[in-house]
Amino acid sequence: MTAPSFPSFKFPFADVDFTKAFGEFKMPAFGVEALVEAQRKNVAAFTAANQTAFEAVKSAAQRQADMIKLATEEFSKAASELMTVASFEEKAAMQADVAKKAYEGAVANIRELADIVAKGNAEAIDLVNKRIAEALDEMKVLVAKKH
Secondary structure (H helix, E strand, O other): OOOOOOOOOOOOOOOOOOHOOOOOEEEEEOOHHHHHHHHHHHHHHHHHHHHHHHHHHHHHHHHHHHHHHHHHHHHHHHHHHHHHHHOHHHHHHHHHHHHHHHHHHHHHHHHHHHHHHHHHHHHHHHHHHHHHHHHHHHHHHHHHOOO
């Protein structure tokens, strides 16, 4: 019994001399000061973006607390008014009105909070995008200087 023979496999890039292929490629030399300055700007941009996002979340939390306080006051007022109504039909109608107002208020509040957070996120992303564009422009200038 003879062993099965398999075609020999040869790695397709085995004969390629990468030193010749990339021998002419030279990495532009960047000054350490330029790299440090670029990193400083990157950190400043990300810090500003994080601060903006944090302020949006803080603003949303404060607004949510205000909304809860107002909703509690409105519910307390509605409950007091409900106690003064004598008939079952009037109570049922008043409860339906209170429930409708509460639902509409909750939907409006959710939209407002979502808008606050979305606006803050958009501002934070704009800061990062601006820095990325600046960094790419700086890179072009540095590469152009070296050639």
